[in-house]
Amino acid sequence: MTTTIPDSEALRRASLRYLWMHNRDWTQMAEEGEPQIIESGHGVRVTDSEGKSWIDVNGGYNSVNAGYGRTEIGEAAYEQMVNLHYFPQGTTTVPMAKLAAKLAEITPGTLSRVFPVSGGSEANETALKIARAYHKRIGEPGRYKVISRVGSYHGMTAGVLWLGGSPYQPRHDYEPIYPGIVHAPQPNAYRSTCGGETPSECAVKCAEAIERLIEFHGPQTVAAVIAEPVAIPQGAVVPSDEYWPMLRQICDKYGVLLIADEVICGFGRTGKMFALEHWDVVPDIMTVAKGVVSSYLPMAAAIVKEEVADVFAGERNILRHVFTAAGHPVAAAASLKNIEIIENEDLVENSAQVGAYFKEQLEGLAIDHPLVGDVRGIGLLLAVELVSDRDTKAGFAADARVPERLNDKFKRQGLIFRINSNILNMGPPLCITKEEVDEIVHAIDISLWELEGEMGISRMT
Structure with a gap:
């Protein structure tokens, strides 16, 4: 049974008051309307206490290999x-x-x-x-x-x-x-x-x-x-x-x-x-x-x-x-x-095959996004490293707030995907499908377009 919205807000307030979460600041979470309260999950998706569905790009801590809801x-x-x-x-x-x-x-x-x-x-x-x-x-x-x-x-x-x-x-x-x-x-x-x-x-x-x-x-x-x-x-x-x-x-x-x-x-x-x-x-x-x-x-x-x-x-x-x-x-x-x-369920083989497809799609982002410096990984352990200059491989000034801005954009695109540097680490459940990979890559694509627009970076030719 889904928690009602008032109950959801009470849980959020209780978390902010009493819970010491991993690597999170409760004052910042309060300002951002967080933490999210997750109630259920299936495959690569989870549902929060307000009934909204999300894709968990990193399957917990790269750890929900068999997927949610088993x-x-x-x-x-x-x-x-x-x-x-x-x-x-x-x-x-x-x-x-x-x-x-x-x-x-x-x-x-x-x-x-x-x-x-x-x-x-x-x-x-x-x-x-x-x-x-x-x-x-x-x-x-x-x-x-x-x-x-x-x-x-x-x-x-x-x-x-x-x-x-x-x-x-x-x-x-x-x-x-x-x-x-x-x-x-x-x-x-x-x-x-x-x-x-x-x-x-x-x-x-x-x-x-x-x-x-x-x-x-x-x-x-x-x-x-x-x-x-x-x-x-x-x-x-x-x-x-x-x-x-x-x-x-x-x-x-x-x-x-x-x-x-x-x-x-x-x-x-x-x-x-x-x-x-x-x-x-x-x-x-x-x-x-x-x-x-x-x-x-x-x-x-x-x-x-x-x-x-x-x-x-x-x-x-x-x-x-x-x-x-x-x-x-x-x-x-x-x-x-x-x-x-x-x-x-041959999830190891699925990791190899869908992982190769995932990496190929991420590599395709470099064609349109000058911020993409490198794509690497193997299977369903992948990463995109963002740079401000491909030639020098320079990162970003702290006041550019690239991780924070992207985290907000990923959230608006329906992804639970938090980064704390210029590296986008990805490790979804091994049961992920190519169609779900497409959803993730599309959301990253849109988020990078928005960020590049805000930074005044034109499209590559």
């Missing part, structure tokens, strides 16, 4: 909840045992030991702890440093907050930085900081930069390299094919563990079940979240190679690490049903 997932969760909602200490449950086996089956190589947690930040925190503890178990206690990449994102808890980073995710409130965090360049060919005139040269140089960092700090001090297969904050950065195989070889050469953060990239987002399958690379630890359960409930995991996990066997070797909700049976039941839907 009653089968809700039914699986309900059935498990009424049967057994939690578990006694030192035990596990039927759905968690089945989920661990399923994840071992579908992940590449010998990735098979599953440490379940509640979200992506926890998964990456767990991976770092495993990496450092692993080296202590094998007699290398000096290995504590972790190499991550500038412009990557690995979560918001206190440890992983310092991995990666960008100007759009300021961290000065939480200083000082954790010790042992080392930053390498991002293989972003459009804005390469490594040098190289081609994407291949950029990839090689950025991989070599990680090797130089290991050598500079001393291999005996480096525990792990962590990286997203496709980097998100800088806008769906897909490295050239040389990069990941080189990274694997470098880590093997120096005895460093390779951690792949597949929290966003996994479960079909890039047109493969896991993004590293594009390069036939198997990491030592893979972290997953979001798409594993399409955000119907909190579920995530660090999945570890047998060769790494086996050093923790034996009473004196166990990893002292726990979260109350880790391995929750209701979330596990929902995850199993979600993975079943992804597999049975």
Whole structure:
């Protein structure tokens, strides 16, 4: 039943008064008539408390892979909840045992030991702890440093907050930085900081930069390299094919563990079940979240190679690490049903095919819009980078308020699509159709026309 408009306004006021929302300012939301109160959803669309339908361009946080409104997932969760909602200490449950086996089956190589947690930040925190503890178990206690990449994102808890980073995710409130965090360049060919005139040269140089960092700090001090297969904050950065195989070889050469953060990239987002399958690379630890359960409930995991996990066997070797909700049976039941839907409905293949169409349509925007500097991505993880000058790749002055103006225009076009920089990141549910892609691209097209008109930018010839 749809909430009445007066009730909707009361909910909005209550949210403004009591709710501390993610990365939002309640005073600004009040001025803009927000927050929106969402009541229901189906596929890529959601309906708000006033009955208006919207397309969710980013499917939650690039996380509603199977789409909204999958009653089968809700039914699986309900059935498990009424049967057994939690578990006694030192035990596990039927759905968690089945989920661990399923994840071992579908992940590449010998990735098979599953440490379940509640979200992506926890998964990456767990991976770092495993990496450092692993080296202590094998007699290398000096290995504590972790190499991550500038412009990557690995979560918001206190440890992983310092991995990666960008100007759009300021961290000065939480200083000082954790010790042992080392930053390498991002293989972003459009804005390469490594040098190289081609994407291949950029990839090689950025991989070599990680090797130089290991050598500079001393291999005996480096525990792990962590990286997203496709980097998100800088806008769906897909490295050239040389990069990941080189990274694997470098880590093997120096005895460093390779951690792949597949929290966003996994479960079909890039047109493969896991993004590293594009390069036939198997990491030592893979972290997953979001798409594993399409955000119907909190579920995530660090999945570890047998060769790494086996050093923790034996009473004196166990990893002292726990979260109350880790391995929750209701979330596990929902995850199993979600993975079943992804597999049975060929959503990974749909991501590849519709994603390619989506990217082609976005590339077409560059013909008419001088603000479009670059279009990149793979599968249904895509981005458009806007520039004020294509030749110099210059951005925009802060007082131009480009993100805020576009957010307002997207909203008027029926999109839930918020940006905080000059990069338009897109990651809709994997069930999206070409017709729905056309709706999104049309709305972006109109919004860019309006913005360019306001900025006095004429159409390209």
